[in-house]
Amino acid sequence: MSNTSGQLLRLENVFKKYKKNIVLDNISFSVNRGETVTLIGPNGAGKSTLMEIALGILDVSSGVVHRAKKISIGYMPQKVMIDEVLPLSVSDFLYLRPNTNYDDVAAALKVVNLSHLAGQPVQSASGGEMQRILLARALIGQPDLLVLDEPVQGIDIMGQQEIYGLIAKTRDETGCGVLMISHDLHLVMASTSKVLCLNRHICCSGSPEFVKNDPEYQAMMGRPMEGIAIYNHQHDEGHDHKHHSHSASESDNRHD
Amino acid sequence: MIDTFIINALIGGALVAAIAGPLGCFMVWRKMAYFGDTIAHSALMGVALGIAFDSENLIIMIATCSSVALMLLFLQRDKRFSSDTLLGILAHSSLSIGMIVISMMDHFRTDMMYYLVGDILAISTADIYTITVVVVLSAISLFFIWRPLLSLTVHEGLAQIEGVRVNLIKIVYMLLIASLVAVALKVIGVLLITALMIIPAAAARTVSNTPLQMIIFASICGILSVVGGIFSSSQWDVPTGPAIVLSATVLFLCGRFLLRAKS
Numbered sequence: 001m002s003n004t005s006g007q008l009l010r011l012e013n014v015f016k017k018y019k020k021n022i023v024l025d026n027i028s029f030s031v032n033r034g035e036t037v038t039l040i041g042p043n044g045a046g047k048s049t050l051m052e053i054a055l056g057i058l059d060v061s062s063g064v065v066h067r068a069k070k071i072s073i074g075y076m077p078q079k080v081m082i083d084e085v086l087p088l089s090v091s092d093f094l095y096l097r098p099n100t101n102y103d104d105v106a107a108a109l110k111v112v113n114l115s116h117l118a119g120q121p122v123q124s125a126s127g128g129e130m131q132r133i134l135l136a137r138a139l140i141g142q143p144d145l146l147v148l149d150e151p152v153q154g155i156d157i158m159g160q161q162e163i164y165g166l167i168a169k170t171r172d173e174t175g176c177g178v179l180m181i182s183h184d185l186h187l188v189m190a191s192t193s194k195v196l197c198l199n200r201h202i203c204c205s206g207s208p209e210f211v212k213n214d215p216e217y218q219a220m221m222g223r224p225m226e227g228i229a230i231y232n233h234q235h236d237e238g239h240d241h242k243h244h245s246h247s248a249s250e251s252d253n254r255h256d
Numbered sequence: 257m258i259d260t261f262i263i264n265a266l267i268g269g270a271l272v273a274a275i276a277g278p279l280g281c282f283m284v285w286r287k288m289a290y291f292g293d294t295i296a297h298s299a300l301m302g303v304a305l306g307i308a309f310d311s312e313n314l315i316i317m318i319a320t321c322s323s324v325a326l327m328l329l330f331l332q333r334d335k336r337f338s339s340d341t342l343l344g345i346l347a348h349s350s351l352s353i354g355m356i357v358i359s360m361m362d363h364f365r366t367d368m369m370y371y372l373v374g375d376i377l378a379i380s381t382a383d384i385y386t387i388t389v390v391v392v393l394s395a396i397s398l399f400f401i402w403r404p405l406l407s408l409t410v411h412e413g414l415a416q417i418e419g420v421r422v423n424l425i426k427i428v429y430m431l432l433i434a435s436l437v438a439v440a441l442k443v444i445g446v447l448l449i450t451a452l453m454i455i456p457a458a459a460a461r462t463v464s465n466t467p468l469q470m471i472i473f474a475s476i477c478g479i480l481s482v483v484g485g486i487f488s489s490s491q492w493d494v495p496t497g498p499a500i501v502l503s504a505t506v507l508f509l510c511g512r513f514l515l516r517a518k519s
Contacts, residue, residue, distance in 0.1 A: 055417050075417040082410060085465045086285045096407040098419050137414075147417075 006033040008058035008071055008145045008177040009054060014063035016049055023049050027063070031145065036178040038188045040211075042220060043178040047181045048149070050198065054179060055147055074143030077133045078150050083124050090114070093122040094137050105190075108136040112166055128159030135166060146170070148180040164191040185212060185218060261377050262486065268379040269500065271391045272440045272451060277460065277474030278398060279433055280453030285409050290340065291328070295430075295437045299323035300446050302438065303371050306430035308357055314386060314438055321434035324350055327425060349503070354366035360392035370442035371495040374445030376486065383442060390439045394432050401425050406467055444497045452478060455504035462511035477507050 009031040016024035023046045031037045039047050053065060054059035055075060082088060094105040107114045112132040117125060125133055131151060138146055148167065151162040168191050171178050182188045185195065185208065195211040197203045203216040211217050283292055302320030306313045325348055333344045358368075379387075398405075405423045408415040416422045438448045460473035485500030 073417070075414065077411060077414050077417075080411050080414070083285070083287070085287075085461060087461065087470055088410070088412070089464055089466065092466060094412065096403065096410060098404070098407075205505075217514055 007031075007066075008067040008068050009179065011054065012064045012066070014050075014053060014065065015061045016046070016053065016058075016062045020157060023200060024053070024060075027198075027202055029196055029202070029205065031177040031179050033144070033177050034175050035194060035233055036168070036180060036192045037194045037196065038180045038182055038185075038208075039196050039198050040182050040185050040188070040205075042183070045199045047183075047198055051147060051149060051179070051181055059156060068144070071144035072141055073140030074140070074146045074226070076131075076138040076146070076148045079113055079127075079153060080130065080134060081160045082122055088121050088122050090122050090125065090133055092116045093133065094140060097137055097140050100140050106142050108140045110168065111139055112136045128155050128162070131155055131159070131163055135163065142174055142176075146176055148178065150181050150183065152182075164188070167191065185217075197219060221223040257294050260329050261300050261379075262444035262490065264381060264384060265376045265486050265496070267487065268384050268387050269376050270479045271384070271387050272436070272443045273456070273478030273482045274475045275391045275394050275398075275436060276440065276449070277456040277478040278453045278471035279394070279429075279474075280455075280457040280478075281460070281471045281474050282405060282409060282429065283453055284457045284461070285467075288339065288343075289450060290343045290347075292433065292437070293312060293326060293360045294328070294343045294350075295321050295338055295433055296446045296449045297347040297354075298350035299437050299441050299449075300371060301350040301357070303441070304354040304357035307361060316436035317441065320350075321437050323436050324392065326427065329423070329430065331402050361499075370445075371441060372447045373389050373495060374443050374448065376443050376482075376496045376500075379442060386389060387439050390435050394435060397428060397432055399430075401428050405429055448501050449495045451501040451504065452514055454479070455501065455508055456481060459508035459511045462515050477504065481507060498515060 005211045009032055011029050011030070014024055014027040015022065017085075027050060029037065034216065039050060041047050046213065049058065053060055055073065056065070059191060082093070089126075090109070091102065091105050094100070095102060106115065106118065109118055112135055114132055114136065116130065116131060117133075122133065138148070146167070151167065152163050155163065162190045167178060167180075168174065178191070180188065189208045189212075190196075192208055194205065195208050197211050197214070197220065200218050203220055204211055204214040204216075278294070283289055294371060298321050299317060301324075302317035305320060306316045309316065328339070328342055328346055330344075331337070404415065404420040405428075407418070407420055408422050408425060412422060426461035436448055436453075440452065444452055457470070457474045458478035459477045460470045462472035464473055481500050484503035484506075485496055488494065488503065489496040489499040
């Protein structure tokens with residue numbers, strides 16, 4: 001707690017229970033200005049629950065959530081699908097953010113290099129463009145804290161680099177803090193300052209390098225990845241039947 | 257010289273259609289066409305309760321429709337059942353309650369057909385005043401909730417995090433639908449009111465590039481359908497409600513096939 005003036009968000013001993021199920025078990029961490037904190041963990045680890053608590057739309061069962069006074073938060077949800085039945089341009093989509101005018105919209109589109117799409121139907125954007133549009137909406141009004149839920153899910157490598165680059169650039173230029181969810185440490189290694197490895201409780205936390213070599217992280221996420229072959233193999237042994245049959249049919253090496 | 261009852265029908269019908277289109281757009285956008293049906297079914301329960309209290313009371317109608325709408329919001333909290341299922345339960349339960357209440361009143365014999373398809377040609381001047389008040393209030397409310405309602409229609413979670421009071425806005429929207437159904441009952445009846453919300457909205461989609469354009473075109477399509485329906489019904493002596501619905505369908509098909517061919 002040395003840098004309290006730049007602190008945007010602090011959680012202290014947060015617990016969340018649904019009936020008798022403990023979903024979050026004694027979580028404490030903070031996000032400061034200018035830093036990126038990444039939450040990482042398998043499906044069902046409580047990442048989204050923790051994010052909703054951080055955003056203030058879900059109450060804690062016990063513990064304390066401090067948000068710095070009067071900070072504005074920009075939020076980028078996971079993939080958004082907008083039905084074709086709604087005639088909505090990219091600009092109009094961004095304009096839906098409360099207290100926004102079209103100058104803000106144009107400025108935000110410029111930041112993500114999508115000014116040319118402004119008048120296009122939002123449904124016509126590609127996967128990578130849609131993620132940048134969502135990022136633009138989060139950036140409107142220069143938020144103090146950016147909260148990003150799997151910002152590059154389903155995006156190709158080039159697109160991922162572009163989005164992470166934009167996030168890092170915004171953070172460095174505006175000095176905002178970033179709280180990000182990811183299910184894959186390797187994707188966020190380069191752009192994050194602190195990693196929290198979550199599986200209901202915080203298994204380990206620290207720099208990406210530190211977390212990568214932590215035995216608890218390795219036990220939770222599988223052995224360190226040395227190549228795609230091993231990665232596939234992990235899935236073959238797992239309980240994920242969809243992946244199982246998929247990779248089995250590709251590699252022709254069935255276990256049953 | 258046009259008869260007064262035709263003029264009343266045109267004015268009353270146009271007023272209802274003017275607000276049914278915009279409200280219907282949100283129903284189309286949110287994929288809840290069945291919601292309109294459910295509220296319409298519950299209106300029949302409102303009619304029955306009104307008769308039980310010996311008056312055909314608009315307040316009772318609106319209250320009944322609203323409570324069914326709020327019941328839906330409450331039941332939706334249990335994520336195990338989809339809205340689709342819940343709407344089915346509410347629609348048929350309220351319809352059944354309505355029919356049982358009516359059957360218990362021996363002294364009352366009414367033609368249920370009237371409530372199913374409405375009778376636009378029987379609209380009185382007093383009815384027009386009522387309709388005007390409800391439609392103007394609805395339009396004003398819609399103006400105020402327009403942006404937040406559109407935002408939560410696009411993405412509820414994002415809207416909530418950006419500070420939209422999602423539940424409040426949803427309740428207001430549902431109350432608007434409930435009020436519309438209550439006043440539209442006389443005009444077009446339980447079975448056809450959803451059509452007046454959905455079809456003009458769908459017809460408007462083909463010619464619209466923005467949400468605002470779509471609600472304006474939906475209003476216009478609705479009004480044209482009412483006018484077309486009333487005139488074709490007096491021309492060929494067919495029931496007015498269904499004629500209005502089919503006029504809307506013709507507009508939809510025109511937009512769908514003629515304008516698509518152009519683009």
